[in-house]
Amino acid sequence: MSSTNQGAAVRAAGLAGRVNLQQYVVYFGFLAIFLFFAIMLKDSGFLTVRNLSNIVLQTAPATIMAIGLVFVMSAGEIDLSIGSTVAVAALAAAVTMQSYGMVPGIAAGLGCGLLIGLVNGVLVAYVRLPSFLVTLATLGLFAGVSRSLTDLRSIPVTNETFTGFFGSGALFGIPSLIWWTAIAVAIGHILYRETRFGAHVLAVGDNARAASVSGISVPKMRLAVLMISGALAGLAGLLYAGRLQAAKYTLGETDLMTVIAAVIVGGTLLNGGKGSIIGALVGSLMMGMLNNGLILMGLSVSDQMIVRGLIILAAVAVSLREKSR
Amino acid sequence: MQMTKWLTGAVAAGLIMSNGTAIARTVGPAGEAATPSAEVTLSDADIAALKDKGYKAALLWHTSSDFTNAVGQGATDEFKRAGIDIAVTTDAQFDAARQRSDIETALAAKPNVILALPLDPVTSAEAFRQAVTDGAKLVFLSNVPKGYKHGTDYAAIVTDDLFQMGKQAADALAKSIDGKGTVGYIFHDATYYVTNQRDQAFKSTIEKDYPDIKIVAEQGISDPARAEELANAMLLKNPDLDGIYVTWAEPADGVLAALRGAGNTKTKIVTLDLAEPVALDMVKGGNVTALVADKAYELGRAMAAAGMKSLLGQETPAFVVAPALTVTKDNVSQGWKDSLNRDAPQSVLDAAK
Amino acid sequence: MNATAEAMTGRPVLALKDIRKTFGGVVAIENFSLEVHPGEIVALVGDNGAGKSTLIKIISGVHPPTSGSIAIEGEPVAMSSATMARAHGIEVVYQDLALADQQTVYMNMFLGREPTKAFGLLDRRRMIDETEKLVKELDVRIPSAHATIRDLSGGQRQGVAIARATHWASKLILLDEPTAALGVAETAKVEEIVAALKTRNIGVLIISHSLDQVFKLSDRICVLRRGKQIGVRETKKTDKNEIIAMITGLQQS
Numbered sequence: 001m002s003s004t005n006q007g008a009a010v011r012a013a014g015l016a017g018r019v020n021l022q023q024y025v026v027y028f029g030f031l032a033i034f035l036f037f038a039i040m041l042k043d044s045g046f047l048t049v050r051n052l053s054n055i056v057l058q059t060a061p062a063t064i065m066a067i068g069l070v071f072v073m074s075a076g077e078i079d080l081s082i083g084s085t086v087a088v089a090a091l092a093a094a095v096t097m098q099s100y101g102m103v104p105g106i107a108a109g110l111g112c113g114l115l116i117g118l119v120n121g122v123l124v125a126y127v128r129l130p131s132f133l134v135t136l137a138t139l140g141l142f143a144g145v146s147r148s149l150t151d152l153r154s155i156p157v158t159n160e161t162f163t164g165f166f167g168s169g170a171l172f173g174i175p176s177l178i179w180w181t182a183i184a185v186a187i188g189h190i191l192y193r194e195t196r197f198g199a200h201v202l203a204v205g206d207n208a209r210a211a212s213v214s215g216i217s218v219p220k221m222r223l224a225v226l227m228i229s230g231a232l233a234g235l236a237g238l239l240y241a242g243r244l245q246a247a248k249y250t251l252g253e254t255d256l257m258t259v260i261a262a263v264i265v266g267g268t269l270l271n272g273g274k275g276s277i278i279g280a281l282v283g284s285l286m287m288g289m290l291n292n293g294l295i296l297m298g299l300s301v302s303d304q305m306i307v308r309g310l311i312i313l314a315a316v317a318v319s320l321r322e323k324s325r
Numbered sequence: 326m327q328m329t330k331w332l333t334g335a336v337a338a339g340l341i342m343s344n345g346t347a348i349a350r351t352v353g354p355a356g357e358a359a360t361p362s363a364e365v366t367l368s369d370a371d372i373a374a375l376k377d378k379g380y381k382a383a384l385l386w387h388t389s390s391d392f393t394n395a396v397g398q399g400a401t402d403e404f405k406r407a408g409i410d411i412a413v414t415t416d417a418q419f420d421a422a423r424q425r426s427d428i429e430t431a432l433a434a435k436p437n438v439i440l441a442l443p444l445d446p447v448t449s450a451e452a453f454r455q456a457v458t459d460g461a462k463l464v465f466l467s468n469v470p471k472g473y474k475h476g477t478d479y480a481a482i483v484t485d486d487l488f489q490m491g492k493q494a495a496d497a498l499a500k501s502i503d504g505k506g507t508v509g510y511i512f513h514d515a516t517y518y519v520t521n522q523r524d525q526a527f528k529s530t531i532e533k534d535y536p537d538i539k540i541v542a543e544q545g546i547s548d549p550a551r552a553e554e555l556a557n558a559m560l561l562k563n564p565d566l567d568g569i570y571v572t573w574a575e576p577a578d579g580v581l582a583a584l585r586g587a588g589n590t591k592t593k594i595v596t597l598d599l600a601e602p603v604a605l606d607m608v609k610g611g612n613v614t615a616l617v618a619d620k621a622y623e624l625g626r627a628m629a630a631a632g633m634k635s636l637l638g639q640e641t642p643a644f645v646v647a648p649a650l651t652v653t654k655d656n657v658s659q660g661w662k663d664s665l666n667r668d669a670p671q672s673v674l675d676a677a678k
Numbered sequence: 679m680n681a682t683a684e685a686m687t688g689r690p691v692l693a694l695k696d697i698r699k700t701f702g703g704v705v706a707i708e709n710f711s712l713e714v715h716p717g718e719i720v721a722l723v724g725d726n727g728a729g730k731s732t733l734i735k736i737i738s739g740v741h742p743p744t745s746g747s748i749a750i751e752g753e754p755v756a757m758s759s760a761t762m763a764r765a766h767g768i769e770v771v772y773q774d775l776a777l778a779d780q781q782t783v784y785m786n787m788f789l790g791r792e793p794t795k796a797f798g799l800l801d802r803r804r805m806i807d808e809t810e811k812l813v814k815e816l817d818v819r820i821p822s823a824h825a826t827i828r829d830l831s832g833g834q835r836q837g838v839a840i841a842r843a844t845h846w847a848s849k850l851i852l853l854d855e856p857t858a859a860l861g862v863a864e865t866a867k868v869e870e871i872v873a874a875l876k877t878r879n880i881g882v883l884i885i886s887h888s889l890d891q892v893f894k895l896s897d898r899i900c901v902l903r904r905g906k907q908i909g910v911r912e913t914k915k916t917d918k919n920e921i922i923a924m925i926t927g928l929q930q931s
Contacts, residue, residue: 045435050433058425152517153447155447156471195798196792199785199800200790202780203781203785207777207778207779210778211790216789244448244451244452245450246447246450248421248448254417255420255422269780273779298413298434300414301414
């Protein structure tokens with residue numbers, strides 16, 4: 001082998017090594033945390049089938065929100081409003097269902113998500129306001145709307161077809177929440193990785209000017225990602241309503257930070273241009289597992305928060321460091 | 326007419342106050358008579374019977390505060406007597422979805438007793454279903470999931486004496502203004518039966534027991550951060566108020582700020598729950614005249630005791646009430662201990678010397 | 679192939695006639711006329727503010743001219759966007775290259791024009807194959823079509839941007855300061871690539887501050903000063919002194 005070839009081989013290996021590490025941080029993290037809890041908590045029920053399936057079921061709505069956020073962040077934007085969209089959608093579905101039945105209820109829930117996405121999208125893409133500020137404002141705005149419309153009451157959901165479909169039901173022995181997660185991840189992944197749409201989202205987040213001179217409509221992409229995010233947050237709201245058989249204005253309030261952390265740990269850049277749907281899924285499962293394991297370790301609530309914060313910090317630091325060389 | 330309206334409101338809130346001829350009392354959601362918490366105790370034989378059984382307990386809250394800390398401490402200490410460990414503690418942060426996840430997670434640790442502060446009757450009904458199915462003994466704090474039955478679904482509900490808290494606040498304020506004058510009433514403008522009942526009890530006590538005191542200004546509040554501006558508006562319209570009732574301690578800070586800003590040293594404040602800023606003002610002889618608190622530590626102890634009684638297969642009272650406590654400058658040190666089972670903040674103790 | 683090339687030599691790929699552009703009364707370009715023929719490299723030179731970038735925007739469809747006509751292969755066209763210019767076979771290599779840094783070389787090659795197969799799925803195989811073929815033809819030395827732009831050197835990036843333009847341009851490539859940010863060796867490499875474009879039977883319009891480069895690469899040189907076209911010279915029949923005089927205005931021709 002000539003020396004030039006060797007040099008090239010070394011360089012290629014170095015490149016490959018770096019690329020691998022950067023993409024797989026979340027998988028290593030997931031595995032490490034899983035093994036840690038599996039060993040530490042082997043007598044505390046962590047490894048039971050029920051507990052592990054609980055983790056997947058509990059994270060389903062957050063995973064679905066995370067998919068939307070991967071699109072938004074890949075386009076270089078952010079959507080904070082998902083925190084309240086979840087509650088608005090769940091409440092809209094619950095209230096509509098009481099009078100008009102299941103299908104209008106579902107339509108109302110998803111419609112609210114899309115509508116909030118549309119409002120965010122128009123303000124960001126066409127009025128040219130920063131998405132951070134727009135969605136921070138709509139986060140508060142729609143939290144207020146869901147509080148005031150329901151007078152802080154909880155709305156029960158009694159339609160059993162609905163609660164089966166979105167919550168406690170199962171198909172071929174697999175819980176409906178897992179189906180929803182699997183479908184959303186599969187469609188999201190293909191749309192993101194294998195279509196022109198996904199490529200254009202990444203291009204807009206990577207270099208909006210380059211995208212624009214390449215004939216990609218940057219405003220349309222910005223509008224689209226925010227509407228996807230809104231719709232998926234709406235779906236997450238339906239899943240919560242189905243799972244809890246009730247809707248309340250506080251739904252999803254604690255999810256926002258978890259979802260953002262899951263997406264970043266999963267390998268999506270805050271500034272856009274790069275991301276992963278599968279990474280977000282694993283990131284979300286990792287967050288759920290972390291919550292679960294820390295509770296089962298018997299830590300006090302404050303200690304749970306501290307340890308959780310430190311682990312997220314470490315994971316985010318590692319994944320961001322790897323990417324920004 | 327007014328009484329009917331008031332009663333309807335209280336029913337909607339979840340608990341009913343039976344309005345006897347002599348005194349009103351707090352009663353349970355299905356009209357159960359209240360059992361004083363002091364009556365829920367375990368004998369030495371009970372304790373011995375519980376020991377070395379490997380029982381585990383879980384504490385499932387939906388918020389973290391001085392209050393839940395004190396309740397948790399009371400429960401932990403009581404459980405410890407029988408060698409029962411707290412396997413898990415959770416805080417759902419008012420998130421209904423998280424509450425359900427927390428319960429599911431906690432059940433993986435197979436707790437025998439669960440002490441829980443349910444978020445609200447509707448969203449907690451489905452959330453706690455698995456715990457009932459798993460056969461854990463449930464003791465609820467303040468709220469009960471909709472449709473749950475005493476004995477089969479849960480062991481007991483334990484609550485603070487909401488009516489007494491409101492009433493004692495009224496008595497304390499009346500005492501400080503010599504039973505006559507005008508007062509402002511700042512109530513919690515949200516459907517939350519804990520504050521609603523306390524607020525109503527204050528109002529009805531003033532109206533019924535103190536004919537010479539008039540409530541001349543009423544103001545609802547939902548966001549404690551806006552307390553100062555609301556109080557400013559109230560003082561602008563009624564500069565000569567003798568006293569103000571504030572629904573809980575956090576907004577009372579804002580009211581206090583408004584009074585100080587106006588240079589008002591005359592108007593007395595009474596509020597509920599112990600907190601350092603208002604307590605400091607009180608011991609320094611400021612506007613705050615009294616704080617009414619619940620015995621949170623005792624609540625926790627009673628919850629644990631009820632849960633353990635249930636484990637032993639003993640009868641448990643459906644509805645247990647822990648007493649209220651009026652804290653003034655004179656008993657501030659002891660009051661903190663009785664309520665939260667810890668020393669008052671150093672600043673308060675120093676100022677009280 | 680050869681016959682076609684010769685047949686088209688007579689007809690310019692781009693013909694600008696009496697182009698005038700004003701921005702709110704301020705004249706940016708006036709009386710500008712220029713023809714670019716297939717297989718020809720024309721250099722556009724002038725001091726800062728001479729109107730070169732305005733001219734690029736007019737040719738690439740970003741700004742329509744206030745008056746005057748643009749013809750592509752003899753057909754008059756009206757272009758109102760960069761997309762329309764691209765549809766007419768005009769590609770621009772911008773000074774900032776307009777590359778998406780975190781995407782692969784092949785995704786950048788097809789940015790906005792990705793081919794798809796069944797169900798609208800991206801045809802990655804085709805993109806990779808065509809990219810590899812082209813970078814080989816143009817001798818752009820990159821590690822692979824899968825390499826990420828940010829991992830490439832400045833010269834390699836410029837090479838990718840030129841390769842992309844070459845892939846899509848059927849008539850004309852506009853190069854805006856292609857070597858401004860490059861070192862000596864990389865500049866030489868990029869100049870090689872540009873010179874090789876002559877064989878592809880498309881017109882090249884290059885903007886450059888380096889007269890050495892202009893004399894090395896171009897067939898003709900067009901000089902702009904303060905929005906006015908000072909003159910067009912055949913490179914072989916002029917020298918640096920004359921061009922400098924035209925750029926600075928110290929000596930009118």
